[in-house]
Amino acid sequence: MKGVKSKVITSIKVFIEKYGLDFCINEEEATENILDNLIKAFYLQKNNGKIYVIIDEYDCFANELLEFNTNQFKDLISKNRKVRKWYEILKEGTESVVDRIFITGVAPITLNSLTSGFYICPDKTMDRNFNEMLGFTEEELIQLMQDQNISKEKREEILQIMKEKYDGYKFSLKASENMYNSNMCLYFLKEYITYQEIPERLVDMNIASDYSKIGKMLDLCKGENRAEIIEKTVSGEGILIEIVEKFNPAMKFAERELVSMLYYLGYLTISEEKLGRAELKIPNKVMEEIYSEYFMKILDEEAQMEIKEDE
Numbered sequence: 001m002k003g004v005k006s007k008v009i010t011s012i013k014v015f016i017e018k019y020g021l022d023f024c025i026n027e028e029e030a031t032e033n034i035l036d037n038l039i040k041a042f043y044l045q046k047n048n049g050k051i052y053v054i055i056d057e058y059d060c061f062a063n064e065l066l067e068f069n070t071n072q073f074k075d076l077i078s079k080n081r082k083v084r085k086w087y088e089i090l091k092e093g094t095e096s097v098v099d100r101i102f103i104t105g106v107a108p109i110t111l112n113s114l115t116s117g118f119y120i121c122p123d124k125t126m127d128r129n130f131n132e133m134l135g136f137t138e139e140e141l142i143q144l145m146q147d148q149n150i151s152k153e154k155r156e157e158i159l160q161i162m163k164e165k166y167d168g169y170k171f172s173l174k175a176s177e178n179m180y181n182s183n184m185c186l187y188f189l190k191e192y193i194t195y196q197e198i199p200e201r202l203v204d205m206n207i208a209s210d211y212s213k214i215g216k217m218l219d220l221c222k223g224e225n226r227a228e229i230i231e232k233t234v235s236g237e238g239i240l241i242e243i244v245e246k247f248n249p250a251m252k253f254a255e256r257e258l259v260s261m262l263y264y265l266g267y268l269t270i271s272e273e274k275l276g277r278a279e280l281k282i283p284n285k286v287m288e289e290i291y292s293e294y295f296m297k298i299l300d301e302e303a304q305m306e307i308k309e310d311e
Contacts, residue, residue: 135179
């Protein structure tokens with residue numbers, strides 16, 4: 001936490017200089033107390049002044065812990081209250097100077113675990129109005145290619161590849177349109193524009209390696225049917241569940257939580273609605289290629305099953 005405190009102090013110094021605050025940082029105080037005092041000073045000195053708080057990738061540090069030290073992650077959310085206290089102070093700040101808070105991230109397991117007491121933020125993850133915010137529509141992809149002067153014949157060829165490899169994401173039960181993975185599409189187009197040919201490798205390795213963190217997420221699952229769920233998922237069989245929106249801070253992480261986490265991480269997506277519940281499937285060929293080998297290894301090692309490498 002020393003590194004976090006140092007960054008907070010440095011950022012606050014820039015803030016008080018930019019906004020002309022008369023504020024003295026007591027570096028002996030706890031990090032969250034420094035933030036609390038800053039908010040109070042701003043309120044007293046800036047009549048009717050407001051602060052917008054933007055937190056990008058709120059779960060980044062927690063996901064790093066999950067990747068390298070699962071036990072430390074559990075200890076953090078169960079005993080260490082510093083992060084929770086930070087969010088509680090932001091909540092209190094909304095009564096005075098904090099006007100808007102916008103938070104982005106991937107794993108709701110960390111949001112619900114770390115921000116207990118911060119109950120003022122609506123979750124837009126599965127809001128149908130935001131479905132198209134999280135990827136490219138086919139129309140947008142065509143427009144991108146037109147802007148780059150890619151011929152109609154080539155656009156049709158590229159779109160056919162992208163539809164198989166990058167399409168298929170849906171983030172709401174009520175959404176009407178599937179989305180293309182924007183990162184993968186931009187990677188593909190960048191390679192094509194640079195070399196004027198279809199790239200041989202259709203997966204950005206930065207994306208592929210980033211998803212390796214899912215392994216530690218799987219380690220949290222204590223359900224007896226874990227291996228069966230993974231096998232069904234990789235085989236392309238749909239899984240019908242009610243997606244978990246609020247993960248238990250006590251770290252109850254069984255089959256339903258595991259499947260929901262695969263959805264949040266982008267390995268599974270909503271294929272259709274059945275009786276008010278979501279059927280989740282692998283969205284496209286790239287996700288299938290990225291995870292099949294990895295999950296087959298898990299099944300082989302942990303479930304001690306012999307896996308045939310046929311289709």
